[in-house]
Amino acid sequence: MPQELRAVLSPAEPVPRVGAALVVDVIRATTTAAALLTAGARELVWVGSVEEARAEAQRRGALLAGERGGVPPAGFDLGNSPVAPGAAKVAGRVVVMTTTNGTRAALRAAAAAETLGLAALVNATAAARWLLAFEGEVAIVAAGREGRLAFDDVYTLGALAARLVALAPELELDEGARVALALYRSHPDPRTALRESAAARALEPVGLAGDVEACAREDRVALVPALAAREGGALRFLPVYPEEV
Amino acid sequence: MPQELRAVLSPAEPVPRVGAALVVDVIRATTTAAALLTAGARELVWVGSVEEARAEAQRRGALLAGERGGVPPAGFDLGNSPVAPGAAKVAGRVVVMTTTNGTRAALRAAAAAETLGLAALVNATAAARWLLAFEGEVAIVAAGREGRLAFDDVYTLGALAARLVALAPELELDEGARVALALYRSHPDPRTALRESAAARALEPVGLAGDVEACAREDRVALVPALAAREGGALRFLPVYPEEV
Numbered sequence: 001m002p003q004e005l006r007a008v009l010s011p012a013e014p015v016p017r018v019g020a021a022l023v024v025d026v027i028r029a030t031t032t033a034a035a036l037l038t039a040g041a042r043e044l045v046w047v048g049s050v051e052e053a054r055a056e057a058q059r060r061g062a063l064l065a066g067e068r069g070g071v072p073p074a075g076f077d078l079g080n081s082p083v084a085p086g087a088a089k090v091a092g093r094v095v096v097m098t099t100t101n102g103t104r105a106a107l108r109a110a111a112a113a114e115t116l117g118l119a120a121l122v123n124a125t126a127a128a129r130w131l132l133a134f135e136g137e138v139a140i141v142a143a144g145r146e147g148r149l150a151f152d153d154v155y156t157l158g159a160l161a162a163r164l165v166a167l168a169p170e171l172e173l174d175e176g177a178r179v180a181l182a183l184y185r186s187h188p189d190p191r192t193a194l195r196e197s198a199a200a201r202a203l204e205p206v207g208l209a210g211d212v213e214a215c216a217r218e219d220r221v222a223l224v225p226a227l228a229a230r231e232g233g234a235l236r237f238l239p240v241y242p243e244e245v
Numbered sequence: 246m247p248q249e250l251r252a253v254l255s256p257a258e259p260v261p262r263v264g265a266a267l268v269v270d271v272i273r274a275t276t277t278a279a280a281l282l283t284a285g286a287r288e289l290v291w292v293g294s295v296e297e298a299r300a301e302a303q304r305r306g307a308l309l310a311g312e313r314g315g316v317p318p319a320g321f322d323l324g325n326s327p328v329a330p331g332a333a334k335v336a337g338r339v340v341v342m343t344t345t346n347g348t349r350a351a352l353r354a355a356a357a358a359e360t361l362g363l364a365a366l367v368n369a370t371a372a373a374r375w376l377l378a379f380e381g382e383v384a385i386v387a388a389g390r391e392g393r394l395a396f397d398d399v400y401t402l403g404a405l406a407a408r409l410v411a412l413a414p415e416l417e418l419d420e421g422a423r424v425a426l427a428l429y430r431s432h433p434d435p436r437t438a439l440r441e442s443a444a445a446r447a448l449e450p451v452g453l454a455g456d457v458e459a460c461a462r463e464d465r466v467a468l469v470p471a472l473a474a475r476e477g478g479a480l481r482f483l484p485v486y487p488e489e490v
């Protein structure tokens with residue numbers, strides 16, 4: 001059981017050196033990661049750039065997923081939508097992903113944390129359970145957007161903090177985590193909260209506003225994409241199913 | 246009337262280039278600044294280090310106020326308490342101040358903003374009115390504590406945002422400001438909110454827990470300590486009384 005939860009609310013804040021960190025980019029990268037593994041993808045490989053993604057996918061015979069400006073780059077098999085991935089397409093496949101904010105946040109967190117999990121509202125309780133298996137200080141890193149704090153990610157950090165304090169009342173929350181928890185508790189309907197965010201509004205002009213509904217569902221999946229290996233600039237994630245604590 | 250409010254919730258976040266910024270260190274530097282001017286101090290001079298403070302005070306024949314570790318350094322006339330300053334002592338005097346987090350935040354903000362005001366709960370409405378006199382982008386900078394986000398400063402940022410949206414409903418709040426506003430609205434009693442902060446708890450061992458009560462009072466004074474001049478590393482503040490907008 002960890003002792004203290006450190007929160008990183010903004011991409012400008014340094015990620016503390018911790019045993020384990022959850023990374024949150026609820027609209028949409030970490031929600032999509034959970035959806036891809038739920039749909040049967042065997043493994044996710046997160047990389048920072050479109051060029052690396054193309055090279056990794058070719059080398060591994062993998063599918064390519066992700067976005068720039070909200071839409072899939074040329075030649076990508078999938079976008080960054082938690083709605084689209086059908087089991088027929090992804091089952092048994094490795095999926096290489098790159099997104100504007102989420103994969104960048106994961107790479108930043110990977111440089112400071114011994115291991116990582118990917119968290120969203122859809123897997124909030126599972127992600128909280130996963131984090132509770134570690135000792136000492138643990139962190140949750142809100143990916144943010146364009147270098148700045150993102151309302152939807154801070155809200156989701158609060159949703160995770162709410163599960164953590166329910167499961168482990170003795171866990172100490174730092175001040176950032178308590179700010180996020182107050183934000184979560186002030187919005188009983190996650191759809192209302194996510195719709196307030198710039199990330200949600202940015203999906204409207206590209207016809208993807210419906211994705212926000214999928215990102216706002218809480219506790220629909222019991223898996224956490226958890227770091228299995230680092231290979232150069234690539235992070236490999238496999239699904240884990242944390243047991244009840 | 247400004248168009249957008251930018252919020253800086255943590256000392257790790259850069260201060261944007263804006264026309265005007267409010268700096269918040271509610272426990273206790275900005276509350277004390279308002280109290281000193283209310284008690285009749287003629288002018289405040291904020292500097293970054295104890296050595297600079299001693300030199301400035303000697304040069305100006307000024308009183309010395311501030312803290313390190315919560316208590317006044319050797320030879321200081323006053324601490325950093327919003328309760329202590331009596332009119333008999335400070336009336337008509339220049340007061341040179343240095344504190345651990347507040348003066349550092351003001352110096353950081355002064356490097357990015359064209360002008361500055363000092364804001365706390367005691368002068369929240371006055372500070373909001375002061376900020377509304379500027380155009381374009383304006384900012385509120387939460388000082389934080391030991392390099393990290395401080396619950397009490399983010400809460401006070403939210404209190405200021407609440408006044409701003411009440412006075413200027415068309416003002417756009419960035420995502421950080423909306424997080425702070427939700428935190429403020431979730432705590433109807435400011436004393437409860439401030440007592441949750443590490444800054445409040447740090448005052449207990451030095452016998453200053455009573456200062457938190459003084460910092461938690463809203464709208465008791467109609468003045469804003471506003472930047473009048475920069476002289477080297479020193480910021481000179483004079484009281485201004487913003488008119489109703």
